[in-house]
Amino acid sequence: MRRPLGIVATRSTARRPDCVKRYVPTLISIKQIRLRDGEAINRRKRSSCRARGRPIHREMKMRTAFLVAALALGTAPSLALAAPAMTSTTYLTKAGAGDLFERQSSTLVETSTTNPKLKGFARMMVTDHTKSTAEVKAAAMKAGLHPAAPKLTAKQSQDLAALRAASGTARDSLYIQQQKAAHQEALALHRDESTMGTAAPLKAVAGKIVPVVQHHVDMLASM
Structure with a gap:
């Protein structure tokens, strides 16, 4: 149902x-x-x-x-x-400026310092850097180059002005400080040219200058 x-x-x-x-x-x-x-x-x-x-x-x-x-x-x-290789012109410009700064700053300190050791060092700087300038110029002429007259860089001009403004022991201390920095730069410059330079006469003269600058660096280390 x-x-x-x-x-x-x-x-x-x-x-x-x-x-x-x-x-x-x-x-x-x-x-x-x-x-x-x-x-x-x-x-x-x-x-x-x-x-x-x-x-x-x-x-x-x-x-x-x-x-x-x-x-x-x-x-x-x-x-x-x-790093790009340094040209011969760059080397000549930097080497000439470095020597010029050494001679001018050292001449100033040699005539003003009362420190015998520093006076003797400044006199050596004038002699050695005058000689290196002549040697580099001769090497450049041998390589067929005609370097321009040395000219200070803007930084070197400032350092020289600061040295002239100082006096007494303050000038002596500033001179030593500047010389340490300048010689480290010069040592690196001549070493690089002696190993990587493209002109044989410049490579040779740079290799000859390296131990001279190294001797200056060693002297500065004791000052």
């Missing part, structure tokens, strides 16, 4: 809330478990990636630090750009 449709519908709709109440929590629980499991897996993956990345990151930092140190010490020639 068939039951009225209204009763079937009523009964099915009456059961539906129970089904929803019975199964929805289960579905939600399964979803939560899957989410928790997925999050746990992702956490393990991220932790694994970080663990693998730490040694690489540490190694990269060490390599960077080593490279910086190597460049600072000049032990990475393959990565550092090679």
Whole structure:
């Protein structure tokens, strides 16, 4: 015997809330478990990636630090750009200016200082740098070059003006300070020309001047 449709519908709709109440929590629980499991897996993956990345990151930092140190010490020639070779004209200009500054500053101090040791050193500077100027000029002529008359740089002119403005022991101290800096520059200049110069006569004369300037540097070290 068939039951009225209204009763079937009523009964099915009456059961539906129970089904929803019975199964929805289960579905939600399964979803939560899957989410928790997925999050746990992702956490393990991220932790694994970080663990693998730490040694690489540490190694990269060490390599960077080593490279910086190597460049600072000049032990990475393959990565550092090679300095352009100094031209003969540049060498002649710098050597002439350096000698001129030595002669003028030393003449000033020789006539004003009361320190016998410093007076003797200043006199030696005038003699030695007059000689080196003549030798470099002769080498330039031999190489077919005609150097211009020596001229002080702006920095050398300022140093000379400061030396003239000073007096007494203050001038002596300033002179020694300037001489130490000037001779380090001169030593580097002549060494570079003696090893990398393109004109044989200039290379030879620069090599001859290097020990003279080195002797001056040694004398200054004790002042």
